[in-house]
Amino acid sequence: MELRDIEIFLTLAEELHFGRTAERLHLTTARVSQSIKKQERVIGGPLFDRTSRAVSLTSLGKLLRDDLLPAHRQIQRAVDRAAAEARGITGTVRVGYTTPWCADLALQAGRAFSDRYAGCTVLVQEVQFKDMLGPLRRGELDLQLSELPARSPGIADGPVLFREPRALMVPAGHLLARRDSVSLEDLAGVPLIRSDGGLPESLIDLHIPVRTPMGLPIPDGPAYTFWPEIPALVAAGLGASIVAARAARYHARPGIAFVPFRDGPTLDYGVLRLASGQTPPAAAFVELLADLAS
Template sequence: MIPDLNQLRCFIAVGEELHFGRAATRLFMTQSPLSRQIRMLEESLGVRLFDRNSRVVRLTAAGTALLDDARRLLELAGHAVDVARRIDRGASGKVRIGFTAVAGYDLVPNLIARAGEALPEIEVTLHELVSVAQIDALRAGTIDLGFLRLLADMDPDLQCRPAVSEPLLLAVQATHALAARERIAGGDLAGQPFIQYSATEGKYFHDLIGSVLAGTGRPPRVVQQMSQTHSVLALVRAGLGVALVPASAQHLHFPDVVFRPIWRDDVRAELHLVWRDANHNPACPVFAEFAAAYLSGPDGHGSTQSAEF
């Protein structure tokens, strides 16, 4: 039979004091109920824990063996209660975070490093996913938070915090004629082979870039559609076309690819921190609050970024 924790607590006090009166005072109780607890413990275990008479109290061999283990059991029980309480209030636990490829180059690693210092008991697991896949993962509950691009059909129970706002730049091979321009005009792209984002996996940028190109009169000629920014830049480096990409693409450091500002300063690519309002993970809002504070502070990227992001 597993001993009652209160009985163990009484046993430890008597075992350490070797005096029922002092042990009772230590436990803020009288000797009679203390003696009863010790007797019940001995009966439940089927062993004698103390040799006692009117003058002396000694631990038996069984009592001596039990004392250290009893201390550890009480310590473990206290630790288990503390862990449960910390998890319940979100101070401890696990958080699963989705992120887009470009966010994983600088933003997410720096955030996770800071979170490791500020929230050391929250374990973070990372999942690199395009924005559409992150929304599906949030719906399915396979991630808790996501750094993603907002889409038109977002669920109403999703909570969003702005993370990064950045301009679009033209990515072009270093030897291309447009690389010599300080700034790209809309007409410069007329008829150019163009690498566009996928209308499904890269829907956010596909739609954003499509709206930018719609006002140029004669649009470029789309030759390929990719879902990820690093794939877009790989095709640009190979000389297969030019592309409009978020300024954060500069962090990918593709050789022989240069970036030029474009004619639309007003168009911004927005990255948001998103989580479900119905998420039952207590660590999720705690981490989301920390992330929001980090992003708005001097060490975060803030709400706006220049072309040097």
């Protein structure tokens, strides 16, 4: 069996779908089918059961898959290490994040990156909103997973990795907490908790607007220094905060409720980096992040 045929077999064993296998390997469905038939002739038995509705591995196919996978992974790691060395992908990639869902993606990518590029180490750390762009500017980080857009001199952003619907975090006893959804116009009746500095202006407009789309003023709530203060302030009935909808899964606690917005833009999350350029390891890490996010 040639290496390409092994790759086709293992991909089909994972996908169990000829069309998806062809798309993933940038081949035609006919090429995938021909390769599998050739392998079955060489081995002398069927590797897959095929019907009009489903594809499944035979017992012979499962045996071959289990025997081939470790060797194929070892070959792929050897190729990746050689390619990494040729591209200068060695050393340490320092990655920051501002939300727990960005942390999840950064840590997942870090594990995959270290496995793919044995000569690289990935360090992941939290960045506080009070000094959101400071670690990047000071060269303490190579890149950062954060809210976009973060327009600021010397900082480049993109790609966008995922887009989140917004929600309003309100005190559980507030009238808005009883609704199925809220509008941006409803913000005229609730004070928003403010940042005491550190956020780029482009993000302040998204997170802490001062007027509704119709021009009504939005009251000011208390200011926070670190984000964990916000749920406590909301639970105390001192204000509300615009958050990503998935914050309900990460920050639920007594005294607060999360109500989705039915209008307004999404909250976008992606990569921030210095506009002056990035190292080969950092560029490769961004490519991996985009693959995982998609």
